[in-house]
Amino acid sequence: MTEIWADFFLLQDPNLRWVLAGTVMLGLSAGALGCFAVLRERALVGDAVAHSVLPGVCLAFIITGDKDPLALLIGSVVFGWISLLVMDFVIRNSKISTDTSIGMVLSVFFGLGVVMLTWIQNSGNANQSGLDAFLFGNAASMLPEDVLLFGFVSVMVLVTIILLFKELKLVSFDPGFATVIGYPMKRMEVLMATLLVVTITAGLQAVGVVLMASMLIIPAAAARYWTDSLVVMLVIAAGVGAISAISGTFVSYTAPSMPTGPWMVVSAAALFTLSFFFAPARGEFQKWRRRRRQQEKVSGENILKTLYKLEERDGLSARSRTRREILKKRRMEPASLKKGLRRLVSQGLVQHLKGQPSGYLLTEGGREEAKRIVRIHRLWELYLTEKLQLPGDHVHDPAESMEHVITPELEQQLMRILNNPEEDPHNKRIPKASPRSGGAAL
Amino acid sequence: MTHASKTGASAPPVEVHDLTVSYQNKPVLWDVDFTLPEGTLTAIVGPNGAGKSTLIKVIMGLIEPVSGHALIYGKPLQQMRKRIAYVPQRESVDWNFPVSVLDVVLMGRYAHLKMFRRPGRRDRELALQALEKVGMAAYSDRQIAQLSGGQQQRVFLARALAQDADIYFMDEPFAGVDASTEEHILQLLRELRSAGRTVIVVHHDLQTVSDYFDWVLMLNLRLVAIGPMETTFTKENLQKAYGGRLNILTQVIELSRRENFVRETEHD
Structure with missing residues (x-):
C-alpha cells in the first residue's frame, strides 16, 4: 500500500503525471468557471448540459468508429450547444416553467445518450471498450493525447476567465447595466455558454457526464463560505476543484476499476462540508460560538445587575450574597447561574468569598x-x-x-x-x- | 460644465419618435413622442403599469420597441452609450453578490474602459469621489450585502456618477429609502442640473414631484402631457393620467401644496 502512495505522490509513473496534470487543470477551470454559473443561478443548466453531451460523444464514435479525442470533443460541444438552444427555445416559446424545461432536456438527452451507448456496446466494435467511462469518468484510462487536448481546453478556459474577469463580473452582477454601457451582450452570452460547454467537455473522460456538473457547482458553493470577494472566491473554488481532482485521480490510480468522477465529487463534498461548518464568519460552528458568547454575555450582565439590585435594596455593598439570594431576586437556571458566576469571578467582576459568610460580592469593576x-x-x-x-x-x-x-x-x-x-x-x-x-x- | 457642447450641434439630449412597445401582444406604451430639452430635471409619473420604467428602458436599449425609435443628441443610442448613465431599480440585482461597494462603483468606469483593461488609479479616484458625493466614502470596502436599502441606492447613484455622463436615467431612486438618502439624492439631482446634465427620473410619489423636479412627463400607456412643472402638472392632466383615482388625487394635491412650504424651507 505504501508503495502505491509513494508511486502516486512522487509521480514516478509518467502516465500518472499526464493524468494528474489533466485532472488538476480540469479542477481549476471547472472550479473557477463554476463560480459564475453559481452566481448567475445557472447551476441546473450546467447539469443539464453535462448530461446532454452524451449523445454527441456516442454520435462522434459511431461516425469515426474510434475514440478520437478531437471528434469526441466536437460531438460533445455540438450537443452541449444544441441542449442549450433547446432549453432556451422551450422556455421562451412555451408555458412550461424553467426548471421543468431544464429537467426535460436533461433527461431526454441523457436517455438518448444511454440508448446510443448501449447500441454501440452491442454492435461488436472492438474499439468501444471503455466508452462507458464517459458516464462516471475514469482518469486512469486517459492517454497523453487526451490529456493534451482536454488540458489545453481547460487552460483556454482559465485564460479567458482571467482576461475577461472584469466583463464576466459585471455581466454576472448586473446584466442590465452592462447592456446600457454598451457591452455586446449577445456575444457575452455566447461566450459564457461556450465556456460552460467546453469545460464540461473537458471533464468527459476524467469525471464523466453524470457528475461533471458537481465539479462546477460544489467548489463554488464551498468557496462562497470563505470570502466576500469574487477574486478570492474564484481562487478558492479553483483550489477546491484541484484538490478534488487529485484525490479522485489517486483513487482511480490505486484502484483502476474505481470510477474517478464519484471520488472527485465525494472529495469536493467533503471540502464543502468542512466549509459549511468551519469557515470563519459564515461557518455554522462560528455562528454557534457567536450565539453562545452572546448568551454568556447576557447571562453575565443579568447576574451583575441582580447583585447590584440586591445592594441597592439593603444598601450593603460589602455584604456577600449566596446563590439562593440571587435566584430569589431573579429567576434563572441554577446551573447557568453557577457557570456565569464562575466566569465573572475569572473576569474579576465578582469576588467569591469562601469562608464565613460565604457568597458572592461585586468587585469595584x-x-x-x-x-x-x-x-x-x-x-x-x-x-x-x-x-x-x-x-x-x-x-x-x-x-x-x-x-x-x-x-x-x-x-x-x-x-x-x-x-x-x-x-x-x-x-x-x-x-x-x-x-x-x-x-x-x- | 460644458459637457453638452461636445456635440456642438443643438440636438436635444432625448428625442422619442412614435414609440410603441408591447409584451406578448399587450401594449405597454402606445405612440409615445416627445423631446426633452438640455439641462432639465424631469420626473416620469403615472399610475402602476403605465409604462414608466419601460419608457426609459426602451430609450436605453434594454427593451426593443415594436415601432418607433429614440435618439440621444440626435444620434442612435449605439453611438451615444458613453453619454448616458443608468441607475436601475435596487431590486434588479442580487445584493449577496461577492463584491465590495467600491467594486460596484468602479463598474461605472467600465463604460470608458476597453475590453481586457482593468480599472486604473484614475478610475479609483473617480469612484471614490462619487462615493464621497453620496456620503458613502466610509463604506468603500464593505461587502454590498451589509448595506441598508438606502445605502444600496446611494451606491447605485455613485456608480452612475462615476460614469460621468450627460444624461442620467434613474428608475425609482426614491423608492423605499430613508430620509437621509432622499436628501442625498435630491442634493445630487440639483448638482447634476446645475452642471448642465439632463436627468430623467421615474418617480412614484406625487406629493414631491413639484418640489423635486422642474419638468414632468405624465404617462399612462400614452403620453398624457410633458412640459415645465408649473404649466403641466395640473389637475386636468393628473385626471387624464390617473383617471378614476381623481378623488384620492385631489387629496394628494392638497397635501402636496401644504407639504410644499415645509420642504422648501428644509432644502433652502
Whole structure:
C-alpha cells in the first residue's frame, strides 16, 4: 500500500503525471468557471448540459468508429450547444416553467445518450471498450493525447476567465447595466455558454457526464463560505476543484476499476462540508460560538445587575450574597447561574468569598459594569415613556433586552436627549458612572 | 460644465419618435413622442403599469420597441452609450453578490474602459469621489450585502456618477429609502442640473414631484402631457393620467401644496 502512495505522490509513473496534470487543470477551470454559473443561478443548466453531451460523444464514435479525442470533443460541444438552444427555445416559446424545461432536456438527452451507448456496446466494435467511462469518468484510462487536448481546453478556459474577469463580473452582477454601457451582450452570452460547454467537455473522460456538473457547482458553493470577494472566491473554488481532482485521480490510480468522477465529487463534498461548518464568519460552528458568547454575555450582565439590585435594596455593598439570594431576586437556571458566576469571578467582576459568610460580592469593576447595565435599562425605560409615550408598565420588557445591546455612544445620546435624568419612570435612581472609572460609561 | 457642447450641434439630449412597445401582444406604451430639452430635471409619473420604467428602458436599449425609435443628441443610442448613465431599480440585482461597494462603483468606469483593461488609479479616484458625493466614502470596502436599502441606492447613484455622463436615467431612486438618502439624492439631482446634465427620473410619489423636479412627463400607456412643472402638472392632466383615482388625487394635491412650504424651507 505504501508503495502505491509513494508511486502516486512522487509521480514516478509518467502516465500518472499526464493524468494528474489533466485532472488538476480540469479542477481549476471547472472550479473557477463554476463560480459564475453559481452566481448567475445557472447551476441546473450546467447539469443539464453535462448530461446532454452524451449523445454527441456516442454520435462522434459511431461516425469515426474510434475514440478520437478531437471528434469526441466536437460531438460533445455540438450537443452541449444544441441542449442549450433547446432549453432556451422551450422556455421562451412555451408555458412550461424553467426548471421543468431544464429537467426535460436533461433527461431526454441523457436517455438518448444511454440508448446510443448501449447500441454501440452491442454492435461488436472492438474499439468501444471503455466508452462507458464517459458516464462516471475514469482518469486512469486517459492517454497523453487526451490529456493534451482536454488540458489545453481547460487552460483556454482559465485564460479567458482571467482576461475577461472584469466583463464576466459585471455581466454576472448586473446584466442590465452592462447592456446600457454598451457591452455586446449577445456575444457575452455566447461566450459564457461556450465556456460552460467546453469545460464540461473537458471533464468527459476524467469525471464523466453524470457528475461533471458537481465539479462546477460544489467548489463554488464551498468557496462562497470563505470570502466576500469574487477574486478570492474564484481562487478558492479553483483550489477546491484541484484538490478534488487529485484525490479522485489517486483513487482511480490505486484502484483502476474505481470510477474517478464519484471520488472527485465525494472529495469536493467533503471540502464543502468542512466549509459549511468551519469557515470563519459564515461557518455554522462560528455562528454557534457567536450565539453562545452572546448568551454568556447576557447571562453575565443579568447576574451583575441582580447583585447590584440586591445592594441597592439593603444598601450593603460589602455584604456577600449566596446563590439562593440571587435566584430569589431573579429567576434563572441554577446551573447557568453557577457557570456565569464562575466566569465573572475569572473576569474579576465578582469576588467569591469562601469562608464565613460565604457568597458572592461585586468587585469595584463589577459594580461599575452593573451600574452601566442598570443605567441603560432605566434610561431606555425613561426614553420609552417620555419620548414614545409608552405607559410605564410596558417598558420593562423592552428595556430588559436593550440593556445588552445599547452602545456607549447611544447611551451618551440618550443621556443628552433626556437631559441627564436622575430617576427612571418607576422613580428608581439612575446610577451615574463613578468619575474615576473611565471605561464603558464614557 | 460644458459637457453638452461636445456635440456642438443643438440636438436635444432625448428625442422619442412614435414609440410603441408591447409584451406578448399587450401594449405597454402606445405612440409615445416627445423631446426633452438640455439641462432639465424631469420626473416620469403615472399610475402602476403605465409604462414608466419601460419608457426609459426602451430609450436605453434594454427593451426593443415594436415601432418607433429614440435618439440621444440626435444620434442612435449605439453611438451615444458613453453619454448616458443608468441607475436601475435596487431590486434588479442580487445584493449577496461577492463584491465590495467600491467594486460596484468602479463598474461605472467600465463604460470608458476597453475590453481586457482593468480599472486604473484614475478610475479609483473617480469612484471614490462619487462615493464621497453620496456620503458613502466610509463604506468603500464593505461587502454590498451589509448595506441598508438606502445605502444600496446611494451606491447605485455613485456608480452612475462615476460614469460621468450627460444624461442620467434613474428608475425609482426614491423608492423605499430613508430620509437621509432622499436628501442625498435630491442634493445630487440639483448638482447634476446645475452642471448642465439632463436627468430623467421615474418617480412614484406625487406629493414631491413639484418640489423635486422642474419638468414632468405624465404617462399612462400614452403620453398624457410633458412640459415645465408649473404649466403641466395640473389637475386636468393628473385626471387624464390617473383617471378614476381623481378623488384620492385631489387629496394628494392638497397635501402636496401644504407639504410644499415645509420642504422648501428644509432644502433652502
